[in-house]
Amino acid sequence: MSSKEKTWKEVSIAAVPPKSSEGFLTGDWKTYMPIHELEKCTTCxxxxxLCPEGAIRFRPETGKIEFDFGFCKGCGICANECPTKAITMKIPEE
Ligand code: SF4
Ligand code: SF4
Structure with a gap:
């Protein structure tokens, strides 16, 4: 950073979000949906x-993962990176 650049403390506030990030459903539209096959999942x-939206959570009480489709935006990273191919991306039927 050059000495002329402003720090974050000096930059004026441009916008104030009307609600917290939890209030914005990033997954309210998507083309693909992750389909999870429990029998292939090793709970690794x-x-x-890796989910960029934090839309997959581990539930200790069940010992399983679960998807929050309100925040999943269908990017497919989970399916690409799953070592056992327990997730596939599908276009939901209407
Ligand atoms: S497709 Fe997978 S990685 Fe992408 S947002 Fe949805 S759950 Fe997360
Ligand atoms: S990456 Fe695949 S095997 Fe690992 S917890 Fe997710 S779905 Fe299960």
């Missing part, structure tokens, strides 16, 4: 770590 949690 790779998908939980």
């Amino acid at each position: 949690l790779t998908c939980v770590l």
Whole structure:
């Protein structure tokens, strides 16, 4: 950073979001949906770590992962990175 650039403290506030990030459903539209096959899942949690929306969570009480489709935007990273191919991306039938 050059000495002339402003720090974040000096930049004026441009916008104030009307609600917290949890209030914006990033997954309210999508083309593809992840389909999870429980029998192939080893609960390695790779998908939980890599989902950019935090839309996959591990539930200790069930010992399984679950998807929050309100935030899943169908990017397919989870399906690409799953080592056991337990997730496939599908276009939902209307
Ligand atoms: S498709 Fe993308 S956003 Fe949806 S659960 Fe997988 S990694 Fe997350
Ligand atoms: S990456 Fe695949 S095997 Fe690992 S927890 Fe996710 S769905 Fe299960």
